[in-house]
Amino acid sequence: MENAKTGMKAKRLRGEIIRYITLFGICLIVLFPIYWMIITSFKPAGELFASDQTFFPQNFTLQYYIDPIDGVVSSGSPFIGFFLNSMIVASVSMIICLVIGSLAAYSLARFELRINKNDRLSFAILTARMLPPIVVIVPMYLIMQSLGLLNTHWAMIIVYTGFNLPFVVWMMKAFFQEIPPDLEESAMVDGDSRMKAFYKIVLPLAAPGLVATSIFTLILTWNEFLFAMFLLNSADMMTLPPGIATYITQYETNWGELTAAATLAV
Amino acid sequence: MNLTIKDGEFLVLLGPSGCGKSTALRMLAGLEDPSSGEIYIGHQPVTDMDPKERDISMVFQSYALYPHMSVYENITYPLKIRKTPKAERKKKADEIADILEIGDLLNRKPRALSGGQRQRVALGRSLIRQPNVFLMDEPLSNLDAKLRVHMRGEIKRLHSELGITSLYVTHDQTEAMTMADRIAIMEGGHLQQLAQPNEIYHKPANKYIGGFIGSPAMNMVSGYWKTKEGKIDLDAFVWDIDREWQEILEKQLSGENMYLGIRPEDVEVSASPISEGIEAEVYVVEPLGKEMIAIMKVGDHTITAIVEPDMPLDMNQKVWLTFNSNKVHVFDGSTEKKVV
């Protein structure tokens, strides 16, 4: 009896050890590429092409981070421009999404809309999100062309707002539904109008949801490559992903600068 | 439904869950729209007004305290909306905090309060601006039994001190009986009776109210009124009644079906045979300390009685029951209205 018990224990312990070793290995696989990118960005050119690869730079250099900044001053290296473009596009479209999307989410979360029987409208909005963006890329290009918006930030802001809006509506709807309606009703009885109650009671309480939603939309926008590639073609307008891509298409890839840019982009 | 609340009155809207009492309250508050009909506060029609224009205040079942505001901010929020100067807000908050004994909690957040404290804060927020009408939606149902009894008294005192017209919604008949100036009983979306607590207890308007008010519930026995014999036939036994009653029943009953309602405290139980008593068999006894509840079988009927706690009753023992005929309620068999 005693033996069987310790045997069971040993077996369980062995299982746990195997589990943790496996997970440790997986974490290595997950993290190594990112580690390698960062490391490479600190290696001087000589080490990059050395036949003996090292897992840590022998001679640490910040050259690839400093060069582009110098470059802005001297030769007009565009990296900081890409970065600013990404910031502008991502933050403006995020703000538009949050304002418009929160209002719609509040409407769907609190009111019984005649056009939303059985949540039909909510699902229609979600379906818009499921549409593969690549399908509309050609018409989007032509529409932007005819509106004269090709190669402008506005084109990107409009496109990203459209893509992220359904997502924002669904996330915020879930957050609003978790706030008891009693609170707004109480505020309304106390003397607020519906919109004031929304603004002063509901929004502050949904703040964590707003933060989570904005982070998600920021990541999605920050990483988007295809549309930026199609709709932006001059270096001074490009966001980070197509901007970084211009580093590759040159015949000789400058790995140091590329990985430094990629590191900063992450 | 037509319901008028008098100025300064404490009116309780009583009914089982889902009877529409909360909906009625929310309509008065302007949180829901009536499909038809009009609502007045004073002589002013308010049916199309937003809640904020109605000058009412309300305590919610969940208290609805704003979690991101301190107790002080919660209480003074209605004043802040009305742009009352800061100094006056402070003064009023202190007054209210004094009355409700929550002075030392003003800087806390709602989540750091106990149920009873939250309840007081919710009361404070509703009372701070002396509203026209004060609405309460089951404000005590989230408290434990002891605190509920205590707050019951507190709210009643507050009302008599401030004299604000109040409408209180509850499903708890004890709350209704103890607090109300008048009780309005609702069932199935309809107002069943509007009267003072004692009147409701002693003169229930219909069979539903008779059974709803009082604990243990009124014994309700179905039977037939035999005109020719001047008797009430209750299947298991026949009850002779006097001339006066016979005449009333003859006039008021719509058919021969009727219900007899007797409150448990009006049933006399005797362990020894009584000539005009009804023979019954003890089914179960439930001692409660200061009294004892005896449940007895008479044929297919079950009769509940409240008896002295020391009365020696055994299961299946034979007993004899008598009723004081003055305290028996008769309800019509088809309309269920009270007849006598």
Added chain:
Amino acid sequence: MSTQREVGKTDPNQHPRMTKKTKKSIFKHKHMLPYWLILPTLLLIGLLTIVPLGYSIYVSFQDFDTFGNPAGFTGSNYADVLTSGTYWNSMGITFAYTFGVVAIEMFLGLVLALLVSKDSKVMGYLRWVLIIPMMVSPLVVGIIFRLMLNADMGIANYMLSAIGLPEINFLGTSLNAFLSIMLVDIWQWTPMCFLIILAGLQSLPQDPYEAARLDGASKLQVLRDITLPLLKPIIVVALVIRTMDALRMFDQVFVLTQGGPGRATEVISFLMYRVAMRFSDFGYAAAGLFILLVFTILLSYIMVRTLNRNQKEGGV
């Protein structure tokens, strides 16, 4: 009692003169508020998805000259696409790629989710680590792997030769390039399957597990008979999302192979990018993408239907 204020609710019959007196204008009426709140969203979504979608159908029937200007109505785009060997080559690659990565990612995601499903602090941190790849821009991921898989100076070949294995030309041959692209996708998107399945796993009721354990089921039996059937709805969700994403994969091909060597990794979206941007043949691209959309919708519909039907048959 003359000062008595009354608070009351009355029948319409009693005050017929008072009903429907002040109808506010439609802009101020309180019942319209919810519609005003949702209107901007509906307008934007309509303008940015439905209009372009309709326009893409229109464009797909347009002929474009070599400068990208519309040159009249034509039905030949669809004929051109459907008879084009290049198009079907890309279609084959796209679907092979999609089935491959989705199957592997779902399997790995499930295994990972089961491994970390126990609740503890360490597991909490591990979950965060495991979802890092999906947060990184696909473009950056492409760059990292391009660097690591580089035939001459990449760390991958360096490590292979360090342990005595022959070096591999990861992006040089057709099959290798295809498998490498798959590898990158698996590295980046297994975390998404993992995340969705983990969420499903954590919301499963505990009772069936305890019952099964009392019935004497082994861990594998519990997994097969309880966990997987209960997880089916969430697995369908992960499957559909990943399939739709994989079908339109673009970034990795752009960075790693540019569709090469030859056309070995030229997935549909990359082909259409080339056609539209290099040759300005928008009509052809729109037609090709519209066919892809039809396939995507059909595929996800079939997936949802089959899996749901299985569940209905097996579940009851």
